Amino acid sequence: MSQNSITTPRHRWRNDWWLITRKIIGHVSAYVIMTALALVFMIPLLWMLSTSLKGRWEIFAWPPTWIPETFHWENYQEAFAKYPLARFMGNSAFLVVMNIIGELVSVPLIAYGFARLRFPYKKTLFMLMLSTMMVPGHIKLIPLYNVFSRLDMIDTYWPLILPSFFGNPFFIFLMVQYIRTIPRELDEAARIDGAGTWTILYRIILPLCRPPLTVIIVFTFLWTWNDFLQPLVYLNDFNKYPIAIGLAFFRGRYSVEWNLFMAATLVSIIPILIIYFFAQKHLIGGISSIGIKG
Amino acid sequence: MVSTWRNMSPRTRREALEGYLALLPWIIGFLAFTILPVGISIYLSFTEWDIMTDPKWIGLDNYERMFTNDPLFTQSLKVTGKFVLFSLPLKIILGLALALLLNLKVPGMNFYRTVFYIPAVISGVAVSLMWMWLLQPDTGIINTLLDQVGIKGPNWFWDPDWALPSVALMSVWKVGGSAIIYLAGLQNIPQHLYEAAKIDGAGRWARFRRVTIPLLTPTIFFQLVIEMIDSFKVFTEAFVITQGGPLKATFFYLLYFYQEAFENFNMGYASALALVLTAIILISTVILNYTSKRWVFYESE
Numbered sequence: 001m002s003q004n005s006i007t008t009p010r011h012r013w014r015n016d017w018w019l020i021t022r023k024i025i026g027h028v029s030a031y032v033i034m035t036a037l038a039l040v041f042m043i044p045l046l047w048m049l050s051t052s053l054k055g056r057w058e059i060f061a062w063p064p065t066w067i068p069e070t071f072h073w074e075n076y077q078e079a080f081a082k083y084p085l086a087r088f089m090g091n092s093a094f095l096v097v098m099n100i101i102g103e104l105v106s107v108p109l110i111a112y113g114f115a116r117l118r119f120p121y122k123k124t125l126f127m128l129m130l131s132t133m134m135v136p137g138h139i140k141l142i143p144l145y146n147v148f149s150r151l152d153m154i155d156t157y158w159p160l161i162l163p164s165f166f167g168n169p170f171f172i173f174l175m176v177q178y179i180r181t182i183p184r185e186l187d188e189a190a191r192i193d194g195a196g197t198w199t200i201l202y203r204i205i206l207p208l209c210r211p212p213l214t215v216i217i218v219f220t221f222l223w224t225w226n227d228f229l230q231p232l233v234y235l236n237d238f239n240k241y242p243i244a245i246g247l248a249f250f251r252g253r254y255s256v257e258w259n260l261f262m263a264a265t266l267v268s269i270i271p272i273l274i275i276y277f278f279a280q281k282h283l284i285g286g287i288s289s290i291g292i293k294g
Numbered sequence: 295m296v297s298t299w300r301n302m303s304p305r306t307r308r309e310a311l312e313g314y315l316a317l318l319p320w321i322i323g324f325l326a327f328t329i330l331p332v333g334i335s336i337y338l339s340f341t342e343w344d345i346m347t348d349p350k351w352i353g354l355d356n357y358e359r360m361f362t363n364d365p366l367f368t369q370s371l372k373v374t375g376k377f378v379l380f381s382l383p384l385k386i387i388l389g390l391a392l393a394l395l396l397n398l399k400v401p402g403m404n405f406y407r408t409v410f411y412i413p414a415v416i417s418g419v420a421v422s423l424m425w426m427w428l429l430q431p432d433t434g435i436i437n438t439l440l441d442q443v444g445i446k447g448p449n450w451f452w453d454p455d456w457a458l459p460s461v462a463l464m465s466v467w468k469v470g471g472s473a474i475i476y477l478a479g480l481q482n483i484p485q486h487l488y489e490a491a492k493i494d495g496a497g498r499w500a501r502f503r504r505v506t507i508p509l510l511t512p513t514i515f516f517q518l519v520i521e522m523i524d525s526f527k528v529f530t531e532a533f534v535i536t537q538g539g540p541l542k543a544t545f546f547y548l549l550y551f552y553q554e555a556f557e558n559f560n561m562g563y564a565s566a567l568a569l570v571l572t573a574i575i576l577i578s579t580v581i582l583n584y585t586s587k588r589w590v591f592y593e594s595e
Contacts, residue, residue, distance in 0.1 A: 030400045037395070038409045044467065045412070047435050048424050060433050063442070106319045113316025117309055129320060132328050136527065136575060138548060139568045140327065142561055143334035146345070166323020197312045226417035228530045229548075233556055244419040248534045251423060258427050269420045276415050280408055283415075284474055 052076070052263035059259050072259070079263040087239065088246035089268070092225050095160055095242055099224045102164025103171055103216050108209065110167045111175030112201045116187065126176075133169045137229075145233055159234040160227075164220070171216045178212040179205060214282040221275055243268045338565035345559050356566035367567070369542050370550040373458065377546070378525040381462040385521050386514065389469045393476030407474070414471030418530035425464050426451065426535050451535050454543040461531050461544060472517050479513030480506070508591040515590045519579055526575055547571055 046066070051059055052075055054068045080086060114126055148159045182205060190200050206213075228244045235241060241249065247268055250261070276283065302310065314321075339356055341349035360367045396407055413421070428434050429450035437447030448456040483506065491501045529548040532538055538545040538553075551571070555564035 027400050030395075030398050031402075034395060034398075034403075034406045037392075038406055041410060041413065041467065041470070043435075044424055044428055047428060051427065062438075064435055064438050106323075109316050110320045113313050117313035117316060118306065119310035119313035122313065125317065125321075128324070132324060135328055135332065136523070136572055138527065138551060139335050139572050140331035142338060142555055142565050142568065143331035144327070145556075146334070146561070147331070149345075163323065163327055165319065166327060167320045172320065197309070222415055226419075228417070228419055228533075229552070232533075233552075244417050247423060248419050251426075251534060261423070262427060265420050265423045269416050272415055272417070273412070276412070277408070280411070284407065284411070 048262045048266055051259055052079075052266050054259050056257070056259065075259050075263045076267065079260045079267065082260060083250055083264050084239075084246065085243070085264055085267055088241055088243040089271070091240060091246075092242040092244070093271075095157060096221050096224045098157070098161045099164040100217055100220045102161060103168060103220050104213070106165050106167040107171045107175055107216060108201065108206055108213075111172050111179055112205060114172065115176045115179035116184075116205075117197070129169050129172060133173075141229070141233060148234065154234060155236045155240065156234075157240070160224075160230055168220075171212075171219075174215060175209065175212045178209060182208055211282060214279060218275060218279045218283050222272060225272055335565050335568060338562050339569050340566075341562040343560075343562040345561060349562060352562070356563050357570075359563070360566060360570065366542075366545070366550055370545050370547045373543070373545050374526060374528070374547040377458060377462065377528060378522060380458070381465055381525055382518070382521055384462065384466055385469055385472060386518060388466060389472035389517065390476050390510075390514070392469060392473040393480060396473060396477050397480045407477070410470035411474055412470070413468045414474075419534055421464060421468070422531050422534040425460070425467075429460060451544075452540060454541040457536055457540060457543040461528065461535075464531060465525075465528075472521065475517060476510070476513055479510050483509045511590045512592065515582070515586050519582055522578060522582070523575055526571065526578075 050066055050068060053071050053073065054065075054075075055070070055072050058065065058069060114122065114129070144159065145154070148154055151158075153159055186204055186208075187200050190204050195203065225242075226244060227242070228248070231242050231245050235245065238246075238249070247265060250264070338349060340351060340353055342352050342355075343349035392410060396403060396410065428436050431437060431447070431449040431452060434447075434450075436450075440447040450460045451457050487505050487509070488501055491505050496504065527548055528546045529552065532544045532546045532549045533552070536544040538549050547567075548571070551564055551567045554560045554567060
């Protein structure tokens with residue numbers, strides 16, 4: 001401050017000018033670095049897009065072309081004709097919807113119980129619930145496979161849907177944390193007005209829970225769409241395959257036609273990209289609050 | 295607890311009942327999808343079972359065979375261990391570096407955050423197929439680009455020495471996933487600490503070294519545990535791209551487990567394999583947790 005009072009207006013102008021220039025240089029260099037890095041990270045996806053639009057021979061062209069000579073949009077049509085993409089994606093969509101319904105039925109109820117109601121052994125049960133997050137999925141695979149096979153559910157969607165109706169511990173935890181931030185006075189006011197426990201949950205609490213519900217829907221979408229090991233184990237019938245298994249099935253079978261195959265792969269990730277771009281704010285919020293990843 | 299139950303007023307008793315009712319789905323799921331399977335798994339690991347006939351109790355034979363007479367088990371353990379040791383530091387350091395960049399106070403940074411996170415949301419299968427195409431030895435774009443600067447690219451997934459590093463490269467591409475978590479950690483560091491350090495004459499590096507890093511150690515620790523567990527469980531990439539080859543260079547542990555269980559139907563032996571992996575993960579976590587007392591900084595509240 002004292003320095004400023006000594007400098008003449010001209011000096012001060014020069015100082016400001018210097019600060020602004022430094023800021024601009026800083027920003028520009030940050031943008032240059034970030035853009036270069038982003039491009040490097042996007043090379044794989046851009047190359048996939050470029051390949052998917054090329055003709056049969058151009059994909060092996062030397063030197064490689066980034067922009068196809070002619071855009072072969074018909075590759076996408078051919079990919080749909082060659083691989084039953086529509087069917088696979090329909091199967092995945094069905095699984096996604098059922099899993100979302102399952103989580104939405106179970107998670108709010110369980111989370112409400114943990115967050116609001118008072119009963120003996122609640123703390124112990126909550127700790128137990130959290131500890132199940134640590135149990136690795138692979139250890140349960142063989143027994144569950146055999147249980148489902150005894151129930152005659154192998155090669156059906158039941159093993160891939162049923163567990164969601166019993167609540168995912170990550171989501172329960174997320175939702176408990178969120179409900180705890182809602183003031184209890186709201187519940188109590190409703191109770192005085194004669195509302196019962198369940199009315200409070202579905203009329204008062206749940207309408208306020210849009211952020212965690214969005215996180216639950218988005219993550220269930222991502223995880224179900226991308227799941228590989230479980231459908232691989234439980235499904236045998238080709239016509240029931242979700243997209244992840246369906247795509248892997250075609251690997252190597254028509255591997256020469258990489259342009260069509262890359263078109264199919266790109267199509268398979270489009271729903272994910274769409275939901276990601278719409279929900280990314282919630283998604284990133286969800287990740288930072290409970291530390292789960294895509 | 296029974297006496298408290300009796301002492302409860304009708305209203306609190308009712309609330310308790312409602313509480314258990316709300317938890318019922320989870321309790322059923324916990325018994326049916328966690329306790330029961332884990333129990334069965336432990337039992338099966340002491341048996342020989344091909345699904346067709348009844349399980350036959352063979353005591354510790356599965357474990358004995360695993361540790362004394364199973365080269366495939368040794369190989370899968372070696373591959374997985376190598377991968378964990380190799381990719382884990384890489385992912386931690388690069389994830390942190392990316393997070394520091396994303397934390398720069400520049401307008402429009404959200405756009406870059408969105409871009410770098412994309413790889414983390416794409417399915418393992420799509421990512422695997424894409425990298426298979428990128429890393430084709432003769433026609434792949436990576437080797438073509440390398441060729442243009444005069445480097446002869448390796449055969450990647452099709453070379454026993456390069457197959458495992460190729461899988462690691464793929465996982466590094468997904469580093470934006472962990473960067474977002476570091477970023478959240480960075481943004482939780484109170485600004486006043488930086489200002490206090492500045493007044494004390496700390497430069498940029500000193501502030502990073504003495505403020506950022508210590509306050510970020512809980513996040514780093516958390517990530518270390520999560521990424522380690524993830525690295526032990528590589529499956530999709532190996533199954534889709536290499537099927538464990540070439541020369542078993544990418545014969546990951548879970549791939550062996552899957553083949554034993556669902557291709558060879560050695561359910562007993564596979565259960566033992568699953569339990570051993572779980573034990574390895576558990577022990578590694580406990581060790582990490584033990585070391586955490588020396589380097590993780592917990593704010594006393």
